Amino acid sequence: MDVIARSGDTLHYYSQLFDLPLILVQDANRGIGDGPLLPGQLVKIPGFKVGTRTMNRETSLNVVAEELKLPVDALFLVNQEESLPLRGGGGTLVVPQRVQQRVVTVGVPYSYDILCHDLRKLWKTYPFLTLESAGTSVLKNELFHVKSGRGEKKVHINGSFHANEWITTAILMVFLNDYLLALTNHRAIRGVNMLALYESCLLSAVPMVDPDGVNLVVDGPPSEEPYRTLVTKLNKGNPTFKDWKANIRGVDLNNQLPARWEIEKARKPQAAAPRDYPGDYPLSEPEARAMARLAEEEDFDRVIALHTQGKEFYWGFEQEEPEEAEAIAQEFARVSGYKAVRYVDSYAGYKDWFIQTFRRPGFTIELGEGVNPLPLSQFQDIYDDTLGIFLASLYM
Incomplete structure (x- = not known):
């Protein structure tokens, strides 16, 4: 107002x-x-x-x-x-x-257009937010970067590195909205003072890393060529793209970072595909380059990448994670009930690269359980389980 x-x-x-x-x-x-x-x-x-x-x-x-x-x-x-x-x-x-109620959209598949609409509403209602661009996708959609808080500690959370995991964006947006509501209504969340977090932390979020891929899953092929023809061919003519994980060029963005990338390159698809193709070289895709550049420019203290599914999270990489990561992982497990897994046979992911590059805590959180894309019927259970992780990422 x-x-x-x-x-x-x-x-x-x-x-x-x-x-x-x-x-x-x-x-x-x-x-x-x-x-x-x-x-x-x-x-x-x-x-x-x-x-x-x-x-x-x-x-x-x-x-x-x-x-x-x-x-x-x-x-x-x-x-x-x-x-x-x-x-x-x-x-x-x-x-x-x-304002005492959420303004973000819930209960529908969360497309890029909905994200744009909701971010405008959030910024209009809570203009102490900073809304920037971290870069653009293949189709020139903005990778929106939301910042809130004044603290020296910088905590970054992102969603939808994978297209058919769009529910992670919806979960993250609801958390952002609840955090902002609590700030302006003098409310605590689960006993945690939100104003104290605002003063001690800077919360950074890129809610949708793969907007082109999310739109493909939610709304179908784009009108732009050659991408409409390409995705139709890679999907073998199937008009449903629910299993698509990659970006619009068929590159898996979470196999794109230079963290033992050559291991993934050797054992994953060797050409563009709906999932798992790591690209011809690291950071070949504009979305992956934007996320790496953002971390380098913002100098985050820790990062949390939201994925689905498994009700577990990964917090180590090649014994390069710092000692403090273990205490944070224990708190994440305590407040969520999710299983803490230190090492997993996977490379070239965002948290892998962050740990390797900065020697700071990085986490991949696998929200929910089932077959991707997870149904919206799981939304409230996922949110209830992971709300504690969002809070702990700020107060730890």
């Missing part, structure tokens, strides 16, 4: 007026100092939206303010003073409403 500042007001005053942490109001209004505001200056109030209220003879501004749990001055701020409905009169009152 945006308000028009009055002369002499400050961001500190608005944080008190709307009962919001000052740090969130400041971050929502980057570039505005803490001194007196200029009249007419536009100020963003995170976690609020604008509604209306029809006034009648029995209703006063004090009654409305009490219902909203806000000072009367908040009503004066969002209305033109000369047009405020008077007690005993009628008219329509503009009212600020605290």
Whole structure:
């Protein structure tokens, strides 16, 4: 919600007026100092939206303010003073409403278009978010990079490295939404103070690493050539792409990183395929290059890559993981019930490369259990199981 500042007001005053942490109001209004505001200056109030209220003879501004749990001055701020409905009169009152429900989409296959729609809604509601681009896909779809928080510790989470694992994006987006809701509503999640996490951590997320592949699985082949013809041929004419894991060029993005890549190259498909083909050389695909570049530029302290399925997670690589990774893995297992697996016969993945390159903790979390793509009927169970991992990744 945006308000028009009055002369002499400050961001500190608005944080008190709307009962919001000052740090969130400041971050929502980057570039505005803490001194007196200029009249007419536009100020963003995170976690609020604008509604209306029809006034009648029995209703006063004090009654409305009490219902909203806000000072009367908040009503004066969002209305033109000369047009405020008077007690005993009628008219329509503009009212600020605290957002208390999720705004992201749930219950449907999660496509790239839905992601774009939901990210716009999140940013509009919570403008202290930073929304950037980590790069683009083969089809020039943005790899959106979401950041929130002020802390020195940088924690990165990503989803949908594999196309038919799109449910990981939906799970991650719901966690982001719940985290933001808790921040602006003074709520804890499972007893964990979200504002303390905001102040101590910077949360980084790329919710959908393979947007072209996800759209292929969810919506079918693209209109662009030669990719429409290519995927149809690789899929052997099958109009259903539910088993497709790769990007739109038939390269498995989680077999693309230079971490013993040659092992995967020797034993996996030798040409483009719906799954497992590691490419002609490491980082041949723009999506993989973007994710590697992001880690190098942002200097993450740890990364979590969301995949499906198995109800387990992998946290080691060639004995190159740091000592602190074991304690984090133990906490992940405790809060989720997932099995902690140190080593697995797999190479060239994102967490493998991160551990090898930075000697910092990296984790691959296999959400849920069954056959990919996992059905949406599992969504709530997966979220309940893994919510603790999301939180622990920030507080550990």
